[in-house]
Amino acid sequence: MRALNALARRTLVARPLRSVLTIVGIALGVGVLVAALVLNAGLDAAAEQSAHDQLGRADLRVAAFLESGLSPASVTAMTTTPGVAVVAPELDQRTYPAPNPLAGSGLPVPVTVVGVDPEPDAALHDRPLAGGSPLPADGGNVALVSDALARANGLVVGGTITLNGSAESGPRTFRVSGILAPVPDDPDPAGRSIVVPLQAAQALFSTDAVDLVDLGLARGTSVTSVTAELERRLSVEPYTLTTPDELVARLRAATADFRITIALVAALALFGGAFLIFNTLAMTVAERARDVGLLRAAGMTRRQVTLLVLISAVHLGVAGVALGLAAGVGLAAAVTALGSPGGGALALRELVIPPGGLVLGALLGFGVTVAAALEPALRAARISPVEALTARLDQTTVLRARIRWLSLVFAVVGVAGIALWPSTASGSTGILRPLGVFALMLGVALASPFLVGPLGALVGAVTRPFLPTEERLNRSALTRDRSRTALTVGGLAVALAVLVALGGVAATTRQAAIAWLTDVVPGDALLTAVRPDALDEPQLADLAAGPGVARLSPIGMFAVAVGGLRLDAAAVVGADLLADGRLPLAAGDRATALPALDAGGSVILPASISDRLGIPLGGLLQVLAGRQTVALRVVGIASRTIPGTSGESVLVGWSDATQRLGALGAQYFAVRYVPGQAAAAAAALEPLARADALELAPLQAVEGSIGASVDRLFALLTALALVALIVAGLGIVNTLSMNVLERVRELGFLRAAGLTRRQARRLVMLEAAVLGAVGAIIGVVAGVVAGVILAALGPGIGVAYDPGWWTIALALVGGVGLAVVASAWPAHLAARIEMVRALAHE
Amino acid sequence: MSPILEAREVTKRYRLGAGDVEAVRGVSLAVEPGELVAFMGPSGSGKSTLLHLLGGLDQPTSGDVVLDGALISRLSDDAATKLRREKTGFVFQFFNLLPLLSVWENVALPFTIAGEDARHGDQAAAIRAALASVDLAGKERNRPDQLSAGEQQRVALARALVRRPALLLADEPTGNLDFATGTEILDRLWRSCHEGGQTVVLVTHDAKAAAYADRVFVLHDGSIRDEIQLGRREDHGAAPLIARLASLGL
Structure with missing residues (x-):
């Protein structure tokens, strides 16, 4: 064996370029594979960490389904539920701070106000401070500001920040009691959050409701029993219940498509590496056929010849796999450093190197290398001394053997694909794609x-x-x-x-x-609000009457419950869509369907939801609204509608949205300019919009x-x-x-x-x-x-x-x-x- | 008449381990147009190296090679290549046919390399004539592996002759052939010299092959040990040459 080992090594050294290329090929294949495994582990860890950051030590989260939130009666019902030890309500709202002296003259960057009850909140959530002191238990207009906000607005402990509230409350000033240390899961997308006492937040936004309630259960109480009791008691408004495990599963599922694609690309890269290994060893065998013939003539057995080639492969494999493991970890580290591969769904936080993943990567790398070496090894063993010294190998036989080999390598790479398959990915079409x-x-x-x-x-x-x-x-x-x-x-x-x-x-x-923008939005630009604007607010009429503005069409996003499912919904003005020639229908008559939305009792479904729920044109969509069900007639089916947080939205008229389904107002306003006056109109509209805390963006910018x-x-x-x-x-x-x-x-x-x-x-x-x-x-x-x-x-x-x-x-x-x-x-x-x-x- | 090929104090030195080896030492000779000369000598005497130097395949360490008035040993690689393409044809012991090309395509190679279309016109006629001259008409579509060794060498000869180069260089052209086939090749080489006026330089260790030459240079340790004048003879008998070699103790 030692002699064979030496001979194999010399064979590889004799062709250094080829050997190095092959090692690099194996290393790259294994590297992508290992990177995929490390990224998968990192995404899993990020999901768990993110769930922990969001829920803290809570055993259950009750979240409001409607924008109107959870009423005090619901919170009281939770407080009195047997087995519930801690009740930590929270109100999350976006608003604008008063103009920042450090910023320019534009619209201030919005912040997220998080209202919490300090005592129970501290029992369930860690809010580490970079400076100052936590919120006092007795409330008041005090605030903890995030590190990012403090830096951007020059806030210090003891300083103040003024926040715009509802029309009733007006702006209110808060004293900064502490600076929050940076956390990956800041409630604000830009990390600009302010934690204030719940009562102060409710006063700022003129509401007595909360958005969610985190519950800590008494020791020895089961989540199931509390959930059952809550379902019995909470009957005032719709809600969702989430356990930490469910949240982790949901977060993992959000990155499933990304991980499937990574797995596919990794498997194919490994397959490419296998091509290279096979080609190299096949070349070596072909090149050394005469040597092999001489060795056979000198008494080397077929088994020894097979071993000789396989040992060469092992040498290449050892070097390639070792390099590949390092390259894979390096690649994953680079991706992790770059941030969020899950398309924003979930950010990688840290490099998690799963030992099992490294072992798996090494084993698969070796597996592919040995599988790639088998055919050349067996072919080498079949070389007879006479054949080696005279004839060329029969090309047809070689081709047939190599096709058999390809199938074998594909089987090995298939195992790699299964090993990489994200555990959260499910569904027949999900697996059918790769x-x-x-x-x-x-x-x-x-x-x-x-x-x-x-x-x-x-x-x-x-x-x-x-x-x-x-x-x-x-x-x-x-x-x-x-x-x-x-x-x-x-x-x-x-x-x-x-x-x-x-x-x-x-x-x-x-x-x-971006297709929905041009298909559905009846305008040239979009005005965006940080919280829903009621349609009767007088400033909206001023904006609509602005110079060069032909039409201002409100769009409100909210959620509806249909048969136990949460669906995204959008309130639109059918007449605006009709006049603007928007929303082509795959089924139904636009001329009657769009006015029907405004008249009420009607809905337009996106084709994806129509297919999923099996509701055709003319069918009824039964929407749960409070304690009663609202039946909406399907008057049209559109190829695409407005995307929501979890899919396309069902489209309803404003009367149904606000009067029957709990929508509070519009977050977007589509602006259609008078033809030829777009530039002047936009210039005139922008300061007006800014004064009303609305951000103006041309449709092209949104598309971009x-x-x-x-x-x-x-x-x-x-x-x-x-x-x-x-x-x-x-x-x-x-x-x-x-x-x-x-x-x-x-x-x-x-x-x-x-x-x-x-x-x-x-x-x-x-x-x-x-x-x-x-x-x-x-x-x-x-x-x-x-x-x-x-x-x-x-x-x-x-x-x-x-x-x-x-x-x-x-x-x-x-x-x-x-x-x-x-x-x-x-x-x-x-x-x-x-x-x-x-x-x-x- | 000026010589078509001339070597002036040509030396070729190779590095071998720590020292140098002189494969050719200060060789001077001249070959007249239409002459057939042979280099003889034992293995390692430098005869093939000298042929390579004369044909411009290799550069001398010192000295000059003049081919048809051009100092080929001092030309750039491109210029030497083009001169070689125009003036020379090579025949080797191992035929060096391209296995994936047909007989026709192999013979057409000198035209192909020169960027000439060998499918029509004068070039096609020259290929047909070259193949006919080596009795291979009708085998144009065959691949080399469908031919016998003798036929393969005849294809190589046709390829060397097809552009009617002024100088034919043949390195052991019969070394891989049986006696009868070897004789056919030598006869054809001699005819191209005698009837076609081409100059032939032949390297061989076989006295019977060397006997086709007008002059024989005997090489030993990289130097010309002797020059034997045989003159143009139709019978190619080897006896005079063998007798002379014997007198030299070879």
């Missing part, structure tokens, strides 16, 4: 050997007019070792397919994310902001997919180097016969370009199909699939470019061949 894409990639890999010839001829015909000499000399190069070429093309095609699919899905998601967040999410996934492309690039370097080495004698003769160094270099680069073009063509076609699968099996997004033409163009150019860049070293080798030595080369 399975569909994975099956497609297997198809690509298996079909590549048969596509290389015809596609290569096609690409060759295109290059012939430009490089006739090189094209003629190169014509058969791709089919020299069809299975090797196919593996290289396959690796490249799979990597490019992932990129094209991600590009298509990103473009489609981007379109879907939504598109940018989609782009950020996909940029990370694309970066991971690029690793697979790098692996494919290494494969190309490997294959072309081998091709050059195999053709040393041939190239030597061509040089002797008058081929210049430049021509020799171009010969290899052309071979690479053709190889890259073939890989790019296959990859683009497979990528578009994969994108369609991902989009079709995903949640309905109501827009046609956009293949992402830029990504396709980039993939085609990038595929060829990568191949040409990867050919630089082999081309250099070809150009520098010493004719005399080459001609003496056997």
Whole structure:
């Protein structure tokens, strides 16, 4: 064994470039895999931490379902529920502080006011202070301000901050008693929160309600029994109950799609690595067939030959896996440092390195390496001394064996995919997507050997007019070792397919994310309020009467309960949508449906909810409103409506929204300008809006902001997919180097016969370009199909699939470019061949 | 008439471990147009190295090589390559055919490399003529692995002759062939010299092959030990050469 080990090591050392490329290939494959596992662990930890930050030591959270919140009667009912030891009510409202002397003349940045009852709140929540003292138990107009707000507004302990309240209460001033230490889960999206006594907050916003109540249970009390009792007692207004476990599960589910995609990309990167390992070992066996024959003639058994190749693989595997583990952790650390990969749903807080994940990554890396080595090892063992010294290996047999091998490696990578599968992901279409894409990639890999010839001829015909000499000399190069070429093309095609699919899905998601704006919003700009504005507020009439403003259309977002489900709802003015030509309907008559919304008793459903609830046009949507049910007739079904917090919204008229369903007012106002007066109207509207604490943004800016967040999410996934492309690039370097080495004698003769160094270099680069073009063509076609699968099996997004033409163009150019860049070293080798030595080369 | 090929004090030195090895030591010679010369000598005597230097495949450490009036040893790689493409044709012991190309495509290589279309016109006629001259008409579509060793070497010869280069360099062209096939190749080389006026430089360790030459240079330890004048003879008998070699103790 020691002798075999030494021999294997020497074999690898003899071809340092190839060995290093393979090790890097394994390392990148394992690296992406490990990064995915580490990121998954980090997201899990972040979910648990986030749930803990939100609920603290509470055993249950009762949250108001409607904007009107939970009444004092409900809070009292909770207080008297047996088994409830601590009741910590909370009121969360957004408002504007009085103008900040440190800021400019624009609208002040809003803050989130958190009203808490200091004593029970302290029992359930940690609110660590960076300075000052906590809220006094007896209340008063005192405040704890977040570190970010204190810095931005120059607040210090003992200073004051004035907050705008409701119309009745007006502005009120609070004395800063303490500065809150920064926490990851600040209630305010910008970290600008103010914690004040509950009574002071209720006085500021003129309400006696609260938004949520956290409950601490008495020792020995079960959550189930308290939940049952609460459900019996709480009958005044709708609410939701959440336990810490449920919150963790919900947070995990929010990142499931992201983790599925990471798992898919990681599995495919590992597959790309497997291509490289297999190709390297297959080349080594082919190159050393004569040596193997001599060793067999000298008495080496088939088993020893198999072991020799497998030991070589183990050497490569050890180095690659070790490097890959480090690279994976580094990659995950970089992603963690960058922030929120879950598209804002959940931010990674810290690097969590799961020991099991590292072991799994190492085992899978070894598994793929050994699986990749099996076929070359067995083939080497079958080489007879006579065959090795005379004939070439039968290409058809080799191809068949390699196709069998591909299936084996796919099985191993499939195990990797299952290992990476997010535990929170469920549902048949959820698992069908990656399975569909994975099956497609297997198809690509298996079909590549048969596509290389015809596609290569096609690409060759295109290059012939430009490089006739090189094209003629190169014509058969791709089919020299069809299975090797196919593996290289396959690796490249799979990597490019992932990129094209991600590009298509990103473009489609981007379109879907912004399409509602142009389809549903009847205006050129949006005014945004920090809290719902009642429609009868006089300043709204002033805004609507502003110069150049044709129409001001309110949009109110709230939630409704339907059959135990929480649905997002939006109150709209049907007449405005009709006049503006917005909201095309997939079913129903716009001309009657939109006025019907304003008349009341009607609803327009998005197609996704109509399908999900099985309610067709003309059916009834039974909405729970307080103690009674409101039946709304479905008068139209739209391809898409306004996105809410958990899906698309059902659209209702304002009369139903405010009088029957508990909506308090509008958070958005769509502004339609008089044609040709947009610029002047916007300039005039902005100060008016600012005075009413409304923020004006053109629709394009809103589109850009939504598109940018989609782009950020996909940029990370694309970066991971690029690793697979790098692996494919290494494969190309490997294959072309081998091709050059195999053709040393041939190239030597061509040089002797008058081929210049430049021509020799171009010969290899052309071979690479053709190889890259073939890989790019296959990859683009497979990528578009994969994108369609991902989009079709995903949640309905109501827009046609956009293949992402830029990504396709980039993939085609990038595929060829990568191949040409990867050919630089082999081309250099070809150009520098010493004719005399080459001609003496056997 | 000025020589077509000339070596002036050509030396080729290689590094070997800590020291240097001189494969060719101060060789000077001249080959006239239409002449057939042979280099003989034992293994390691430097005959192949000298051929490579004369053909511009390698650069001498010192001294000069003049090919058809051009100092090929001092030209840039590109210029030397182009000169080689125009003036020389090579035949090697191991044929060096491109296995994936057909017979026609292999013979057409010199045109292909020069960027000429060999499918039509004069080039196609030249390929047909070259193949006919080595009795391979009808085998144009075959691949090298479908031919015998002798046929493969005839393809290599046709390839070397197809552009009618002024100088043919042949390195052990019969070393891999049986006697009868070797003789066919040598006959064809001799005819291209005798009838076509091409200059041939032949490297061989076989006295029967060397006997086709007008002059034989005997190399030993990288130097020319002797020059044997045989003159142009139709019978190619090896007896005079063998007798002379015997007198030299070889």
